[in-house]
Amino acid sequence: MQVLHNTYLEIPGNVTEFILIGFRNLQELQALLFLFFLFIYMVTLAGNILIVMLVIADKQLHTPMYFFLGNFSCLETCYSSTILPKTLLSLLTGNTSIPFNQCFAQHYFFASLGAAECYLLSVMSYDRYLAICQPLHYATRMNGKFCMQLVGGSFLSGFLAISVTIILASRLAFCGPNEINHFFCDVFPLIELSCSDTHLLRILIFLVSSAFTIPPFLLTLISYGCIISTILRISSDSGRQKAFSTCSSHLIVVTIFYGTITIVYILPNTETLRELNKIFSVFYAVLTPMINPLVYSLRNKEVKKALRRQIVSCLVMIQFWRF
Numbered sequence: 001m002q003v004l005h006n007t008y009l010e011i012p013g014n015v016t017e018f019i020l021i022g023f024r025n026l027q028e029l030q031a032l033l034f035l036f037f038l039f040i041y042m043v044t045l046a047g048n049i050l051i052v053m054l055v056i057a058d059k060q061l062h063t064p065m066y067f068f069l070g071n072f073s074c075l076e077t078c079y080s081s082t083i084l085p086k087t088l089l090s091l092l093t094g095n096t097s098i099p100f101n102q103c104f105a106q107h108y109f110f111a112s113l114g115a116a117e118c119y120l121l122s123v124m125s126y127d128r129y130l131a132i133c134q135p136l137h138y139a140t141r142m143n144g145k146f147c148m149q150l151v152g153g154s155f156l157s158g159f160l161a162i163s164v165t166i167i168l169a170s171r172l173a174f175c176g177p178n179e180i181n182h183f184f185c186d187v188f189p190l191i192e193l194s195c196s197d198t199h200l201l202r203i204l205i206f207l208v209s210s211a212f213t214i215p216p217f218l219l220t221l222i223s224y225g226c227i228i229s230t231i232l233r234i235s236s237d238s239g240r241q242k243a244f245s246t247c248s249s250h251l252i253v254v255t256i257f258y259g260t261i262t263i264v265y266i267l268p269n270t271e272t273l274r275e276l277n278k279i280f281s282v283f284y285a286v287l288t289p290m291i292n293p294l295v296y297s298l299r300n301k302e303v304k305k306a307l308r309r310q311i312v313s314c315l316v317m318i319q320f321w322r323f
Helices: 024-057 064-081 084-093 100-133 135-141 144-170 187-191 199-232 237-266 271-298 301-322
Strands: 017-020 097-099
Touching: 017 100, 024 064, 024 084, 024 271, 024 301, 064 084, 064 100, 064 144, 064 271, 097 100, 100 135, 100 144, 100 187, 100 199, 100 237, 144 187, 144 199, 187 199, 199 237, 237 271, 271 301
Parallel strands: none
Antiparallel strands: 017 097
């Protein structure tokens, strides 16, 4: 481990790898943390892949709402896979080093998918807005081509948003030390290690992040403002309950995602809050992708019905091939 810590001394001005401090102060809990993160990753993969397979296999889920949900689950699978495999390997082997290029690649894909998630969440809120507030126009506006464009635009916007800042950040000079005070390569703990002037880059990151995250966030807020206003005007209790049930799961996911990400990136970067930010990062980067399929499956009657139909269909096929 001492050799790893002094890597930057061997090649002055040219760090070739970083050390992820992660949860080093919890040495006695490394095995427990490994099992904790392994359980989360397995549940995340199983839950999100199950939703994707249900959306593809069940014809009754071939609607815009579930098309977006399937893509969202696919995004969450990739999102958690950018961080957890490396975290699990580090906890298992004790080797917390990560090569220079891999570190920036990890940050690029994690941040790009995070930005794409902001856009996809706003797309899903817009879909619910049209369904509840303008139901007569829903079928014509949310056609297959438009849905594909919205999903493609969400992913493209996310990856374009991060491309500029990641290229500039990767060209910074890193002279040492090379220890990142995080369990993955997040941008601000990373550029804190640079011996270059990062003032302008920090401003650029803030501007780019604001330009690519505030608009979808505002669209989500406006959509739900209109949705809640429309629901409150529904005369019958059953009608209000039915309308709210179609968007309650999405509202829970939006609240968890934006709540934790705001705490991590808006609060001051002090020594005390730095450790708290690491904990909140676990929420939005690790726990949220696991919670999403549970929220959508447990609170969504159509998903539960589709799951039962597919189980029955599989059992029928098994009986058919047996005889």
